[in-house]
Amino acid sequence: MTAEDLWKRIRDSLEVTLSQGYFSMWIKPIQAISLHESPEKTLLTISSSSSYHLKMAEQRFSAQILEAGKQILPTLSDIRFSFEHVGQNNMLQKNLESDAPTREHGRPTEQSAPLFSSTESSYSSAIRRAGLREDYIFETFAVSTSNEMAHAAAIAVSQNPGKAYNPLFLYGGVGVGKTHLMQAVGHNILKKDPNASIAYITGEQFTNEIVAGIQQKKMIQLKSRLRNYSVLLVDDIQFIAGKEAVQEEFFHTFNAIAPLGGQIILTSDxxxxxxxxLEDRLKSRFEAGLIIDIQQPTFxxxxxxxxxxAKKLQLNLPMDCAQKIASVIESTRKLxxxxxKLHSEHMLFKKPITLSxxxxxxxxSQSVSYSKQKVHPQDVIRAVAxxxxxxTKSLKGPARSKELVRARHIAMFLLREESEITLQDIGEMFNGRDHTSVMHAVEKVKTQITQDEVMKTQVNAAISTISFASSTFQG
Structure with missing residues (x-):
């Protein structure tokens, strides 16, 4: 039996036992390299064109692959996942290159996007330029039955942007991982090509840019910039509903990117x-790709x-304690x-992490669905104060000490993220500030929480307080 024969039979077996999405994403791209048989052991070596893909496949499926192999060849003792042999795998490399988008009006070419050639500095610069959070990567995304299809689709798009699913439309409630997956795709593409022209933008930001472009008579420059991205990630696309001029421009932006090999990913609630x-022509384009409903995370x-x-925070969280929190809170953001808050209590007051x-x-309380509860603006104000x-009077007032400004910006950010009030209404709550000042504060905090651990801790602690204040308020 040859390595190719054995691997084909293993693949056929796994195609039956694994979900279609997981099989297509993790198993199908792998090819056999060699089969070494000796009296002591029989070793099958397999490989893939991506070291990341191979590593993840090994972590997730090595046991299942070996078990399937032993059913076919009882003497098989081990599976070797070897990225070193990828140079021998000419067919995989050719397929990857033929699937790469061509550069047209700023889009990446095969020559400009060698695999894994970027330096750390250029990659770091690229993710800041694209507006991505550093921690929103596939490696930090937990997968279960509630989101496995979305995860598999996002991986597929990151490996074949503009080819796999275009557009990819992810929808679901707050805290289910839509933004995380969307940005993880951007990260993977930038790892391969730090020069890829990627932009992450919210539906609200897109709207505000169009309005500003019209007011300042700079629509020509704005259109040129928007339509030359190779990958456009738009969060909360539902924000453009009812805005005719914005929908018109998004329609033309969509048509300038997707048909020429660019990738579009959209999220919505x-x-x-x-x-x-929403215009029918936009609905038809959204529905022409892959639409996935991400459910609330399972227990x-x-x-x-x-x-x-907890591991990232270097916090030793016992399993029973993690399960207790998970039984009470459903929203990822509230988790x-x-x-x-637990981290603060443990680090600042040296409290042991116990069920108490x-x-x-x-x-x-058991199984409280915080994600479905309305957050009251005054709860946000009180929590941040x-x-x-x-x-609360100082927080909403005109004083501009460094600490007050920081607290005020966080409050504005949380009001925008955790409640349904508009930028204008938030501005009115803070001494009549205009909506552009509020938007600046929100965007500043979004950026800083990816770089400043102190601010991230402050924001998360406030979110925790808000959650339980809202729960108490609703009785």
């Missing part, structure tokens, strides 16, 4: 057919998320807030 009012996934994030401390922080040990 609802499916395209539920966004009203097991929430537990895994907590353990992953992070609870974990931040967990109950002190999150209460004893408490976090910074200032009065």
């Amino acid at each position: 609802r499916a395209p057919q539920e966004i009203h009012p 097991e996934l929430r537990t895994a998320i907590l353990l992953i994030k 992070e807030g609870a974990l931040a 401390l967990i109950e002190e922080i999150v209460g004893t 408490e976090q910074f040990h200032i009065t």
